[in-house]
Amino acid sequence: MAGSVRIENLRVTRGDFTLTVGGLSINPREIFAILGETGSGKTVLMEAIAGAFPFDEGHIVLNGMDVDEVAVQHRSLGVVYQDYALFPHMTVRENISYGLRMHGVSSDEIKHRVDCQLELFSIAHIADRYPGIISGGESQRTALARALVLEPEILLLDEPFSALDPTTKQRMYAVLRDIHQRFDCTIVLVTHDFNEAVQLADRVGVVLNGRLRMVAEANRLFDMGHDEDVRRFLGR
Template sequence: MIVLEGVSLTLGSFQLRRISLRVERGEYFIVLGPTGAGKTLLLETIAGFHTPREGRILIDGVDMTYAPPEERGIGFVYQDYLLFPHLTVEENISFGLRARGLAEEEIRERVAQVMKSLGIPHLRGRYPSTLSGGEQQRVALARALAISPKVLLLDEPLSALDPQTRETLRRELRRVHESLGTTTIHVTHDRVEALTLGDRVAVLMGGEVVQVGAPEEVFERPGGVEVAEFLGVENILSGVVRANRGGIAVVETEGFQVTAISPIESGEVTLFIRPENIILSRSRLESSARNCVEGRVTEVTPLGPTVLVHLDNGLKASITRRSLEEMGLRPGRRVYAYFKATSVHVVPK
């Protein structure tokens, strides 16, 4: 278990501001944030590479704020792997075990075991410069896991890989975590990684933790406009609550009314609707969705296998390319946008 209590630190243009977090034993914890948010600085501070200006870091209940890195029992994997270039794969993996003065026999066994679990025994005698990105990442992971760390810190471990390798390694990370149960803190700016890997997610912005929760909760119910924008919530609307009957709020926005599940009874609010929660139809539907807004298509933006359809009423909907083709949607076409009251997240301004 790892606990951060009000950790603050400034280093160059990066800073951490009163970070308080609690990562449970065996948890896969994601720190999600944009570039420059201080994610790497946070990991490096936990690892003991920087001393916080204030606050405490506890690892398994022991105050490690001022302990040198070698005494913390932490495995660290950087984005660009940072394998020791002058050592073979086997020497890289055994580095930490040798530094700990383990017997040769034990070192050999542990190295063989961790190499086998990551499927890299064939790389044993190779030098890092001869390995692919995916292989290097596996070796870096093996090196960190070989010391049986109390905590594994992963600094954007998948961001330098091609999409196919990234997907494979993402599954690998999940599998390794499930089999070893090592407490893991993984920082990333990739929302897919956060959703698919994290038991919980903390959103770090401008050196501050602005939201912590289960991935679905954070993605569906962002705490503020900045978080929502970063998490890809395309529909951020300002409005005023006109009525609330039994927890169902009626919000007047610019141009249309929205029904949402919210305890807020009055006042100015911000509404968040994820674009994938909006259904488009060329004709009126009989639907359980409480909201239906008519609009005209103004623009269609391709996003890989999906497209983002912009409407003149300000809404944006994410649909598949196939749906786009089947509905014959193009700029100028009239459509109906449906979304459920439960898909609308309301926060007071």
């Protein structure tokens, strides 16, 4: 079942950086791209949705429940960071099974679900290797498998394709579309790549200097009237 996100009057301070979002709703089964420059606050917004830190003001509601009132293990979120954050001392198989083990899933069920992920992402041949000796594309697929093995309602992706070569990137775009259909999940995609946002997302939110400045249908991102800062960012 796909999840929903609603943000109301959010203000988050991280060091000397402040993120503000007046309001935003992300619909079930939507692919929503958070687009912006480096340092604009994209990842802070993604982490706020995950409930990674307290807010100064406002609320984030996941599936009708305030994120602060839902224990981490019950938020039904999958997160993939830009650097993939794989555990270096664990094999690919152990990385993928980690969350299931933390949730107390039986050994037989873990093996079945991990084997399915290894096959889905075509990484069965590296199941017993460690992250330090696999490629960037293999690391990314392992990180996706680790997030999806828990069957999350919402999948959060932080610049997941930025380190990939163009050919691998296009292949992973197809994998993401397949994930979206197969797992029936809502996807929030952080990116600085206009092309990526337009290709993959249903809607796009532009974050500039710590503020959510606009939300548009992806196929109309360059057609709508925007303020001067947004036009400059979009190259208009």
